[in-house]
Amino acid sequence: MAREQEITKVFVEVADSLIDDFDLIDFLQQLSERCVGLLDVAACGVLLADEHDVLQVLAASDEDTRLLELFALQHDQGPCVECYRSGEPRTNINLDRPSAAQAWPQFTPAARHSGFLSTNAIPMRLRGKVIGALGLFQTTDHALSDADTALAQALADVATIAILQQRTLAHSETERGQLQYALTSRIVLEQVKGILAERWHVTTDEAFAAFRGYARAHHHQLSRLARMIADGEFDTAQIPRAAPHHPRR
Amino acid sequence: MAEVLRLLQLDDGFDSAAEVAARAAELLGVDGLTVSLATGGERAELMWCTDEAAGRFEDLQFTLGEGPGPDAVRTGAMVLVPDLARVGRGRWPALSIESVGLAARAVFCFPMGIGAIRVGVLAVVRRTTGPLTDGQVGDAQVLAHALTGRALGSVVPGMDGTVPADTADTLLHAVVHQATGMVSVQLGVPLPQALLRLRAHAYSSGRPLTDVSRDVVARRLRLDLNGNGSPSPVSDKD
Known part of the structure; x- marks a missing residue:
């Protein structure tokens, strides 16, 4: 399929999901996966600032804990923080350059250790304010073109719209309420990963994969189901268990 | 807001709760505020209360079990109501009838909690209508978060004083959740x-x-009921 067609297809799918009663975290995760495909990068994450102006991971192209932690490392240093503070994209940063290690002494080696060679950060903007950033990692030093950067910005804008579109149980009409709901949902999801991992004697990554598979297959909203599990209102025996010691991808 | 946060750290067992609450309301630039702790089920326990107007509204919404406070607790998201009289009847039907005549005209509720852990709610009350500024919302959120950490360290009997106040972001790591x-x-x-x-x-x-x-998640450590850790019998090597 030609790239233009692929892009069009993704945006049509995105528009479709936003009309439905969609799950934000699941939506952003799928959006991250599409970013990886469309922009030809290795990993993508959506980060949202909390009330302390600390960036928190809402979703990533791969829920692998290592990748999540790499995004989480950017709470106080890294291109995403700088992008969030300045509101300007930071593109094509080569992590092998000494300047990168100097600027971000914890983030840079961790990213290199995960096999990433370059990174990009695109601001998530809302009416002149920056609310978070889209982080992109590459395993090559292949530079993003101007067209790629513009596309990445469009995808970051879609993520912002999705956050504001989510239907919260509180009909939270304010934007800040929507942002807080999104952050809370993410935390509940992490707590539930731990609950399921312990119940099933598997890793948190395996627990999440089984949980998400079940939610998708039964058209449950991920965040809503997670809240029910955390509150003890859903019998998790209904979910087919993750197989322990599942071979890692 | 830094001043209130300092007061929180000095305050031992909330002896001077009324004083701290009044100072917090003053710094936030609002008429009154309450802090209620969710004690499980529908009930909430009033921990801070600056004045009668704020207290009566808080009592009412938790007695009725509906309103911005219970919604904020349930969802973990703030609920801002700049004009109570203009809220649609269907949203909180009982509250809309019962709250007529109360001095509170605008109410802003900020949840205290971490994900599925619901600690309570900070409610800010005004006798006049109108929204809070961005700065006021931000300050109230920071205060609610500080109160969360504080309340989580003091709600379990026998654990008082043994748990230090964690820095804001230690409680926000995915691995901790x-x-x-x-x-x-x-x-x-x-x-x-x-x-x-x-x-x-x-x-x-x-x-x-x-x-x-991290050790718990990697199953290198397992806590027993006394809070002591032992190396996990099954270690997950990867």
């Missing part, structure tokens, strides 16, 4: 107690909460 979920299943305790066990263990072993949490 995951470990909280795991410990709650291991010990058969609710999430708030599980987090407290983790914090107590981190404190007594002199290690950062995130390190202890």
Whole structure:
């Protein structure tokens, strides 16, 4: 399929999901996966600032804990923080350059250790304010073109719209309420990963994969189901268990 | 807001609760505020209350079980109501009837909690209508978060004073949330107690909460009911 067609297809799918009663975290995760495909990068994450102006991971192209932690490392240093503070994209940063290690002494080696060679950060903007950033990692030093950067910005804008579109149980009409709901949902999801991992004697990554598979297959909203599990209102025996010691991808 | 946060740290067991609450309301630039702790089920316990107007509104919404406060607790998202008279009848039907005539004209509720851990709610009340500024909303959120950490350290009997106030972002790491979920299943305790066990263990072993949490998630450490840790019998090598 030609790239233009692929892009069009993704945006049509995105528009479709936003009309439905969609799950934000699941939506952003799928959006991250599409970013990886469309922009030809290795990993993508959506980060949202909390009330302390600390960036928190809402979703990533791969829920692998290592990748999540790499995004989480950017709470106080890294291109995403700088992008969030300045509101300007930071593109094509080569992590092998000494300047990168100097600027971000914890983030840079961790990213290199995960096999990433370059990174990009695109601001998530809302009416002149920056609310978070889209982080992109590459395993090559292949530079993003101007067209790629513009596309990445469009995808970051879609993520912002999705956050504001989510239907919260509180009909939270304010934007800040929507942002807080999104952050809370993410935390509940992490707590539930731990609950399921312990119940099933598997890793948190395996627990999440089984949980998400079940939610998708039964058209449950991920965040809503997670809240029910955390509150003890859903019998998790209904979910087919993750197989322990599942071979890692 | 830094001043209120300092007061919170000095305040021992909330002896001077009324004073701290009044100072917080003054710094936030509002007429009154309340802090209610969710005590499980529908009930909430009033911990801070600056004045009658704020107290009566809080009482009413938790008695009726509906309103911005209960919604904020349930969803973990703030609920801002700049003009109570203009809220649609269907949203909180009983409250809309019962709150007529109360001095509170605008109410802003900020949840206290961490994900599925619901600690309570900070409610800010005004006798006049109108929205809060961005700065006021931000300050109220920071205060609610500080109160969360504070309340989580003091709600379990026998654990008072042994748990240090964690810095804002230690309580916000994904690995800490995951470990909280795991410990709650291991010990058969609710999430708030599980987090407290983790914090107590981190404190007594002199290690950062995130390190202890990582060990729990990797199954290198298992907490027992006394909060002591032992190396996990099954170690997950990867």
